[in-house]
Amino acid sequence: MKIVTHCNSCKADIKIKTSASTRPDLQMEKGDEIKVDCLNCGNTENKHVNDFKAEPNQKLILISVGLGIVATAILWNFYGAIGTISISIPLLFWKQQINATKAFNSYMIRRR
Ligand SMILES: [Zn+2]
Numbered sequence: 001m002k003i004v005t006h007c008n009s010c011k012a013d014i015k016i017k018t019s020a021s022t023r024p025d026l027q028m029e030k031g032d033e034i035k036v037d038c039l040n041c042g043n044t045e046n047k048h049v050n051d052f053k054a055e056p057n058q059k060l061i062l063i064s065v066g067l068g069i070v071a072t073a074i075l076w077n078f079y080g081a082i083g084t085i086s087i088s089i090p091l092l093f094w095k096q097q098i099n100a101t102k103a104f105n106s107y108m109i110r111r112r
Contacts, residue, residue, distance in 0.1 A: 001100045005036060005052045012040035016052070021100060023049060023107045032112070050111065054104035056097040064090040 003026065004013045014036045020026035026034075026049055033046040068090035075083025 001054050001097055001104070002057050003052050003054055003104070005034075005047045007036075007038040007040060007043055008045055009043045010038065010041040012038055014038055022104055023052075023109055026052065027109055032109070048109075048111065050108050054101040056094070056101050061090070061094050061097060064093040 001021065002015055003018055003020070004015050006012065007014055016030075016034065016036060018026055018029060020029050030049070032049055034049060034052070035044065035046050037044050068087050071086040071089070072083055075086050077083075
């Protein structure tokens, strides 16, 4: 999962580095207003914690799908059909990403 907001002047996505997995965590870590720098146009602005949204990390999902396919191919050679069980690993991973994203996005901080 990644946490992004968008630049007010050029609308580019701005990704922030955080270990927070929920909006209150993000608020605890960075405060109500988070200063962001746009890499695209160089604009600096303060964004409210509610202006951020979570997105599933597509790259991680793709990697897990790739690994799942490789693992399935290898296990298929050794165990046959039962090897296909490993294809469920990326699905679980994907589901976890979607759920984490939803949990983040559905919780808004009360604005003061
Ligand atoms: Zn910008």
